[in-house]
Amino acid sequence: MEQIKVFLDESEMPRQWYNILADLPTPMRPPLHPATGEPVKPEDLAPVFPMNLIEQEMSTDRWIEIPEPVLEKYAIWRPTPLYRARNLEKALGTPAKIFYKNEGVSPPGSHKPNTAVAQAYYNKIFGIKRLATETGAGQWGSALSMACQMFGLECRxxxxxxxYNQKPYRRLMMQTWGAECIPSPSNRTEAGRKILAQDPDSPGSLGIAISEAIEDAVGDPEARYSLGSVLNHVLLHQTIIGLEAQKQMEKLGLYPDVVLGCAGGGSNFAGLCLPFVRDKIHGKDVTVVAAEPTSCPTLTRGPFRYDFGDTAMTTPLLPMHTLGHDFVPAPIHAGGLRYHGMAPIVSHLLEERLIEARAFDQIETFTAGVQWARAEGFIPAPETTHAIAAVVQEALRAKEEGKEKVILFNWSGHGYVDLASYDAFLSGKLTRYELPDEEIQRALASTEAFPKP
Amino acid sequence: MEQIKVFLDESEMPRQWYNILADLPTPMRPPLHPATGEPVKPEDLAPVFPMNLIEQEMSTDRWIEIPEPVLEKYAIWRPTPLYRARNLEKALGTPAKIFYKNEGVSPPGSHKPNTAVAQAYYNKIFGIKRLATETGAGQWGSALSMACQMFGLECRxxxxxxxYNQKPYRRLMMQTWGAECIPSPSNRTEAGRKILAQDPDSPGSLGIAISEAIEDAVGDPEARYSLGSVLNHVLLHQTIIGLEAQKQMEKLGLYPDVVLGCAGGGSNFAGLCLPFVRDKIHGKDVTVVAAEPTSCPTLTRGPFRYDFGDTAMTTPLLPMHTLGHDFVPAPIHAGGLRYHGMAPIVSHLLEERLIEARAFDQIETFTAGVQWARAEGFIPAPETTHAIAAVVQEALRAKEEGKEKVILFNWSGHGYVDLASYDAFLSGKLTRYELPDEEIQRALASTEAFPKP
Known part of the structure; x- marks a missing residue:
């Protein structure tokens, strides 16, 4: 019987996170203070994040130690297994070998707790009592709720x-872990009230929810804000995925030809891929692909500019691929991919041609997701189906070319609480969605070009 | 850092199931044909089950080979990890060591696919085209849906x-795996129509749903019926859980003082415990405990009698603890434990005092479940919270006694799609429920005492 899974012992769990800033061929543009146009200083961020995380955000150290209490919580579900999707390979009739890192085995069912646990820990030791955050599909909110419960912090x-309306079970998970969950836009914040005044039926967006959470946090000296993607320190914490995967592939005596992940804010993609991008920088021949939705095509169609991370323009200006901070994406089912921007690190790597990006329509991704579920059993999150659509594309290309390609991707989370979206797909209620060109013009108008060097 | 998880390689996966019939100190009473009162013969069961499974049902061979195609599907999620609940131990302040077998890592999220995959395989090689079955909470129905999809069988x-109403996501899982899901009682069968005529608002019961599924299967020569618990061959397939756990405990150099599982039909309890009961029969000092709901207290209050496995009295008479085949339990949230009877093997072991049974109210079990989720992260299925309530009881007893007891239990499934019941609990909507004594009198009246030897 062919081996399908590769486990690592807890003793083999990486003890350090990997910081790609130490290896970039050209340095990244700094985040700018919107008022001064100068690079933000650590103290500018102090009302929002604890200083220990701000230091990580700005660090260029290649390796950063994972604190023991974080490792202890990681050990509840990490190292995560590396699986081979043997049954999907057979169903596709491909000579490609498909491997996936199963991040769905964590208690909230996704990769998100890798950074949630770390952030809760750093806030706790900094003396913070409460965290405020936003969530799209609910993966991040539930992960942070659990992490706060584990370290004795309140969570909003x-x-x-x-x-919130499509996924009541995510809210219930947060409540089970003791957190408070509020639909956004809400009346709790100035930012929320402003949106509601303009559009009482606003479906909300990650950008709006971020504004609300930041406003909430900065108004309470015992609270801080926590972000589940986009920022450097978040991507840093996620690199444990790729570091484990490298050990696991090594045990198999294999190295991937293609490494893949879906990309919303960029953290699960980066978590798996950054350690492989490091290899690529050092000469390794590996293709790294980010899969995103056609309805929110940040990397494939959004310009690379300075833009705010939130709708209310309270964050620093981040250098990123963006559809504009006021962009409200169509209410597609992969809520975690409905973010107007993209992690500056991921955006930078695309410009450096160290990674590539492809966009997939949700009809295509759910088709791939159902094919996956029927072959491999596990039901993927709608976000994850974007990576699967890219995997199917690669595997079929390998079949045409008759190549024994090795494909590795991040199975970022399960879809147990997203089944309503499968229902919509299976009953033919989903529609295709292509972003109109005018939206790109709008993005250009609402963002800032990089200053000439 | 203390180790929390014990993995086994796929090469260490047991290659045989364990059949406790080979080791019982006294033989079990046979199932009886209700018309003749004689022990049922294999051919009596032929319209319901394929002959290869009937042979397994009646086998007294100690070890039964697991077919290679079944092992291949098992390998998607097995061997399952053994975890230590270190955070719960700390929260309880107990010197006890608490271990659990995490069966929630399977694609449908419970132990059920251990037998679903085996049954789908045996039906497939027997030439069957379609399986019909019933499901309570939906764990079993979703597991069989996946297994049928894997072996190319239709599933109803x-x-x-x-x-069905409380847990829409379970139905959606079944549909995602390509099965048809029908609320029971239905108009599709004589058995269903009869119940609906008496009570159009019947909430249904496992007994009724079994009657419908059997009637459906026997009416179609290309179909067979599949049962997710109770029968010998089902418990047999589940023993892979306990066999793996024994290897994992051995790796730790430990042997449990107490082994625990929740019990509805008895299969997850038996799956973990039977290999340990075997040790007990051979002199080992180990306490084996089944945890059940006070609202359906089959083992703790139901008489040990001959009774039908279903409401419409179409099955053989099974020697079991039962609340009567016409018993309709209160609609508690642990749907998988709402069965009027109990596996004959488990019932027999209780009579032989090789195991013991305890009943817990759902308020108690959800309290334990939330305590678990907040300490260990993973949200347990409502069924599983019964085992956790018993674990908490044992751990606190160990604390009182100052004993370093080793507790092992079966974490039979996750509660991702049962979050509505957590919501009911957290918002104070659940009530206590104690079965009135009259129900026991009713059980005695509707069942048959064992014939004098």
């Missing part, structure tokens, strides 16, 4: 309203 | 109506 989550 | 599931 602003959940994008369309997801 | 009669789901107890109260669960």
């Amino acid at each position: 989550v602003y959940m994008v309203k369309v997801s | 599931v009669y789901m107890v109506k109260v669960s």
Whole structure:
């Protein structure tokens, strides 16, 4: 019987996170203070994040130690297994070998707790009592709720309203872990009230929810804000995925030809891929692909500019691929991919041609997701189906070319609480969605070009 | 850092199931044909089950080979990890060591696919085209849906109506795996129509749903019926859980003082415990405990009699603890434990005092479940919270006694799609329920005492 899974012992769990800033061929543009146009200083961020995380955000150290209490919580579900999708390979009739890192085995069912646990820990030791955050599909909010419970912090989550209504079970997970969950836009904040005044039926967006959570946090000296993607320190914490995967592939005596992940804010994609991008920088021949939705095509169609991370323009200006901070994506089912921007690190790598990006329509991704579920059993999250659509594309290309390609991707989470979206797909209620060109013009108008060097 | 998980390689996966019939100190009473009062013969069961499974049902061979195609599907999620609940131990301040077998890592999220995959395989090689079954909470129906999809069989599931309404996501899982799911009682069968005529608002019960599924299967020569618990061959397939756990405990150099599982039909309890009961029969000092709901207290209050496995009295008479085949339990949230009877093997072991049974109210079990989720992260199925309540009881007893007891239990499934019941609990909507004594009198009247030897 062919081996399907590769486990690592807890003793083999990486003890350090990997920081790609130490290896970039050209340095990244700094985040700018919107008022001064100068690079933000650590103290500018102090009302929002604890200083220990700000230091990580700005660090260029290649390796950063994972604190023992974080490792202890990681050990509840990490190292996660590496699986081979043997049954999908057979169903596709491909000579490709398909491997996936199963991040769905964590208690909230996704990769998100890798950074949630770390952030809760750093806030705790900094003396913070409460965290405020936003969530799209609910993966992040539930992960942070669990992490806060584990370290004895209070947690308040602003959940994008369309997801709050579509995914009641995510809210219930947060409550089970003791957190408070509020649909956004809400009346709790100035930012929320402003949106509601303009559009009482606003479905919400990650950008709006971020504004609400930041406003909430900065108004309470015992609270801080926590972000589940986009920022450097978040991507840093996620690199444990790729570091484990490298050990696991090594045990198999294999190295991937293609490494893949879906990309919303960029953290699960980066978590798996950054350690492989490091290899690529050092000469390894590996293709790294980010899969995103056609309805929110940040990397494939959004310009690379300075833009705010949130709708209310309270964050620093981040250098990123963006559809504009006021962009409200169509209410597609992969809520976690409905973010107007993209992690600066991921955006930078695309410009450096160290990674590539492809966009998939949700009809295509759910088709791939159902094919996956029927072959491999596990039901993927709608976000994850974007990576699967890209995997199917690669595997079929390998079949045409008759190549024994090795494909590795991040199975970022399960879809147990997203089954309503499968219902919509299976009953033919989903529609295709292509972003109109005018939206790109709009993005250009609402963002800032990079200053000439 | 203390180790929390014990993995086994696929090469260490047991290659045989364990059949406790080979080791019982006294033989079990046979199932009886209700018309003749004689022990049922294999051919009596032929319209219901394929002959290869009937042979397994009646076998007294100690070890039964697991077919290679079944092992291949098992390998998608097995061997399952053994976890230590270190955070719960700390929260309880107990010197006890608490271990659990995490069966929630399977694609449908419970132990059920251990037998679903085996049954789908045996039906497939026997030439069957379609399986019909019933499901309570939906764990079994979703597991069989996946297994049928894997072996190319059609699948029709009669789901107890109260669960069908409470747990829409389970139905969606079945549909995602390509099965048809029908609320029971339904108009599709004589058995269903009869119940609906008496009570159009019947919440349904496992007994009723079983009657419908059997009637459906015997009416189609290309179809057979499949049962997710109770029968010998089902418990047999589940023993892979306990056999793996024994290897894992051995790796730790430990042997449990107490082994625990929740019990509805008895299969997850038996799956973990039977290999340990074997040790007990051979002199080992180990306490084996089945945890059940006070609202359906089959083992703790139901008489040990001959009774039908279903409401319409179409099955053989099974020697079991039972509340009567016409018993309709209160609509508690642990749908998988709402069965009027109990596996004959488990019932027999209780009579032989090789195991003991305890009943817990759902308020108690959800309290334990939330405590678990907040300490260990993973949210347990409502069924599983019964085992956890018993674990908490044992751990606190160990604390009082100052004993370093080793507790092992079966974490039979996750509660991702049962979050509505957590919501009911957290918002104070659940009530206590104690079965009135009259129900026991009723059970005695509707069942048959064992014939004098």
